[in-house]
Amino acid sequence: MSLSEVFGRCKPLIVYICAGDPSPDETVEIAERIARAGADVLELGLPHSDPIADGPVIQAASQRAIAAGMNTDLYFDIASRIEGVPKVFMGYYNMVYRRGLERFASDCRASGICGMIVPDLPMEESRPLREAASRHGIDLINMIAPNTPDKRIREIIALSSGFVYLVARAGVTGASADLLESTKHLIERVPPVIPRAVGFGVSRPEHAAELLRAGADGVIVGSACVDLIGRNELDRLEDLIRRMKLAMTEVSVKSAASIQQS
Amino acid sequence: MDEISCEVRFGRYGGRFVPETLVQPLLELAEAFERLRVDPEFLRELSTLMRDFAGRPTPLYRAENLSRALGRDVYLKREDLLHGGAHKINNTLGQGLLAKYMKKKRLIAETGAGQHGVATAIVGALLGFETEIYMGEVDIERQRMNVFRMELLGARVIPVRSGSRTLKDAINEALRDWAASYESTHYLLGTVAGPHPYPSMVREFQRVIGDETRSQILAEEKRLPDSIVACVGGGSNAMGIFTPFIDDDVRLIAVEAGGRGPGGGDRSAEHGASLAFGDPGVLHGAMTKILQDPYGQILESYSIAAGLDYPGVGPELAHLVETGRVETATASDRTAIMGFKALSKLEGIIPALESAHAVGYAMEHPEMLGELSVINISGRGDKDLHTVMAYESV
Numbered sequence A: 001m002s003l004s005e006v007f008g009r010c011k012p013l014i015v016y017i018c019a020g021d022p023s024p025d026e027t028v029e030i031a032e033r034i035a036r037a038g039a040d041v042l043e044l045g046l047p048h049s050d051p052i053a054d055g056p057v058i059q060a061a062s063q064r065a066i067a068a069g070m071n072t073d074l075y076f077d078i079a080s081r082i083e084g085v086p087k088v089f090m091g092y093y094n095m096v097y098r099r100g101l102e103r104f105a106s107d108c109r110a111s112g113i114c115g116m117i118v119p120d121l122p123m124e125e126s127r128p129l130r131e132a133a134s135r136h137g138i139d140l141i142n143m144i145a146p147n148t149p150d151k152r153i154r155e156i157i158a159l160s161s162g163f164v165y166l167v168a169r170a171g172v173t174g175a176s177a178d179l180l181e182s183t184k185h186l187i188e189r190v191p192p193v194i195p196r197a198v199g200f201g202v203s204r205p206e207h208a209a210e211l212l213r214a215g216a217d218g219v220i221v222g223s224a225c226v227d228l229i230g231r232n233e234l235d236r237l238e239d240l241i242r243r244m245k246l247a248m249t250e251v252s253v254k255s256a257a258s259i260q261q262s
Numbered sequence B: 001m002d003e004i005s006c007e008v009r010f011g012r013y014g015g016r017f018v019p020e021t022l023v024q025p026l027l028e029l030a031e032a033f034e035r036l037r038v039d040p041e042f043l044r045e046l047s048t049l050m051r052d053f054a055g056r057p058t059p060l061y062r063a064e065n066l067s068r069a070l071g072r073d074v075y076l077k078r079e080d081l082l083h084g085g086a087h088k089i090n091n092t093l094g095q096g097l098l099a100k101y102m103k104k105k106r107l108i109a110e111t112g113a114g115q116h117g118v119a120t121a122i123v124g125a126l127l128g129f130e131t132e133i134y135m136g137e138v139d140i141e142r143q144r145m146n147v148f149r150m151e152l153l154g155a156r157v158i159p160v161r162s163g164s165r166t167l168k169d170a171i172n173e174a175l176r177d178w179a180a181s182y183e184s185t186h187y188l189l190g191t192v193a194g195p196h197p198y199p200s201m202v203r204e205f206q207r208v209i210g211d212e213t214r215s216q217i218l219a220e221e222k223r224l225p226d227s228i229v230a231c232v233g234g235g236s237n238a239m240g241i242f243t244p245f246i247d248d249d250v251r252l253i254a255v256e257a258g259g260r261g262p263g264g265g266d267r268s269a270e271h272g273a274s275l276a277f278g279d280p281g282v283l284h285g286a287m288t289k290i291l292q293d294p295y296g297q298i299l300e301s302y303s304i305a306a307g308l309d310y311p312g313v314g315p316e317l318a319h320l321v322e323t324g325r326v327e328t329a330t331a332s333d334r335t336a337i338m339g340f341k342a343l344s345k346l347e348g349i350i351p352a353l354e355s356a357h358a359v360g361y362a363m364e365h366p367e368m369l370g371e372l373s374v375i376n377i378s379g380r381g382d383k384d385l386h387t388v389m390a391y392e393s394v
């Protein structure tokens, strides 16, 4: 299923995990449990030694995975064994560049990955990978931050396919207690000509619901889940995802009802 | 400083490979730098500080004894005489003043050995910034004196516990901090690496080394040198002294840390020679030559000189090496120790272990120097005495 089909059917819950954490053997099972619990899209991270966009939780997961022997070959092997959920790659540019852009995109395709998120690849640097990805039918997902000016937002959207990733706050990934007013403002600033999924700091069902009410087309949760995997609390992980998905479904049902009433 | 706007790219190297959140702060910084580098008031204030606070110009010293030993004329550019004991202050004064003009309240910086951290703390105290220095836990252990120095100067040292807990992780942490704090904070990066505009901006603040060298050697010798030798960690003292000579017929030799020699294990290299042994890739926001494994994980580097212990290098140097304009060489730990001791005995000058790589290389390869050569003594060696003592005792 393509990303535009996913967003056409629902407002997806997108769940990030770090491939190979705690070990390459366990990732397939964890991913499938996440999918069964209600994740609509799996964002599968390829761990990097120097994850500059990530906070302490994902840094620690990346280190665990690398120490457990995770590498790019294993990554695609794992990805191709995860079934029943659309998959998106997330990883740093050097890992992609080192394998070769064309080969990387082709490996994504072959292992059933339909999109790529590369957090250290801003618009200006993204053309070579965008072209390689598009030759293999893969969406390169662009990010938009709270400090991205309106004009640049329009330029980014013009280059985007699949969805755009709205960064909910300045700084790095990691769970936070509250969502900021600035996040809601950011959603308003991005015209709904392409699905807008919001991530960074989302950790609770209330956040997910609030984001949908603010107009988001999808919600991305990462550190909150990675943290539970790190503690080996897989039942709580499933529970969190179930409650998030439920909160999101309730918002969608209510808004559908209110549209019908009006 | 000339008026051409600074480059984003150097051939295939350079660029700005950063999270979207950092794009605006970097654009703002590039814009401020372009504006201020030609602002008479800024330039006047900077050159007054360079003279009265840092101690510029530094001498270009004709090293008679070394010249005799090598059978050619060798001059030393004495950056070791600057306040703080290294060339780092040229950059920290420049960026510190820039940050003041940009109305920032706080400085953050990374440091490995502590040299750049100290130079930043000095400027933070001078110009009244709140100053926080990211430093790997491993380095804090190795460099207690510099941690104390930074704290004495009023800076706070923040231990970095992620990754290899060394310089590269300190840079990651500073970038993460800046992504959330840029409105009030300037990230004062210590070398010609990192995303645009740092490579060109730091080069411009360091080129005073080469500008002075040029007029000094012309005054003394009525001609340009045949060669210039500088050590390379990130490349700032090398780019500083090389830049004014790029279009001349002068051999430019960049000496990297050979450490214990090429090779190494899965996660680490036994050297810091990214120009000599690295492959193209992205580290800390720039496409450059980096030490990496076959999958693109960054390797830990190694050198006896903490300032050369970095798995990347400035993108412009990577480009200048690729085009053949700059030659690369490596000096092992052993060669550096030899240079350290030889310069101390021959000239009464104790060089930093970093600079001792350039000295040691020159002494082992005098035939590469031509008849008239300049070696950049990027810093003084007081900070390294315990390292050399420990090396000697094994």
Ligand SMILES: Cc1ncc(COP(=O)(O)O)c(C=O)c1O
Pocket: B086, B087, B088, B113, B115, B116, B190, B191, B192, B231, B232, B233, B234, B235, B236, B237, B238, B306, B307, B308, B352, B354, B355, B378, B379, B380
């Ligand atoms: C004295 C000295 N020389 C050289 C270096 C290496 O840095 P760069 O290559 O940027 O000049 C350092 C770094 O700490 C240093 O302290």
